[in-house]
Amino acid sequence: MKNDELFWQKLIEGDKNTVKEIFQLNVPLLVKYGRRFTSNDAIIDECIVEVFLDLWKNRQTLDKKGTVKIYLMESLNQQIKTNQGQRQLKRA
Template sequence: MKASFEADYESVELWKLLITGDRSAFKTLYDQYVQVLYNYGRRYTKDDALIEDAIHDVFCHLWKSHKALSVPVSVRFYLYACVRRVLHKKLRQVEIMLNNRLSAENHFESGGQATIEEQLVLQEEQLQIKSKLRVLWRQLSDNQRKAMYLKFVRKKTAAEISEEMGLGREAVYKMIQRAVKEMRGGVLSFFTFWL
């Protein structure tokens, strides 16, 4: 109990420094909570990239608005609430997108009466999605593409990617998070266009 109180007190002190714009305090808070928040995010989804993206969004928002922050009673529970809110928002976006796609596909599959025109429209949409993904992929840097390939195709850990690419583990995390965010943003904007 005493250790928990001391950790909370230390976090509150770091938070106060963050409000003043102290980058070192911000980094320490990030390092202190990133794994805790990741584990917390796993309660809501098993999508590692989505969790990492949510954590990244929370910390980016904290840094951008650090001057307007107030000191929470518990930094940990404040960060939990932030990550939960961002995850729910992202999961709703994905759910809406998938539900719209599935309802359209189920409409065609259930009736078995999809016209040739409807089939052509679906095929065209699939081609456009693949084309959009290729464009988004090409927009990533060489290092981002390599890191994404190693993480999602070769299923390597951040430590293994870090070693193979000769980069720090934190740099690998940030690179993958940025790449996923760019891809996800491009895909979501593409689907928003079609909704």
């Protein structure tokens, strides 16, 4: 819990090393989690990058009470759904 609060605080303050640390600690989990929704590793990788770009871009509006892993997993789930929906529209 303390780590999450520290991560959020440093992230909100604009500490780029914190993003790097969160990335390194969570990417293996996110890849595994992403495979629940798609077997396409390229889509998973693309969506993980988008999650972290959004995390940085929206860092000042984050809910500091949440946990980092849950935030990342929920964001990845939403990003994959969005990505798949866009791909289906392109095929139509």
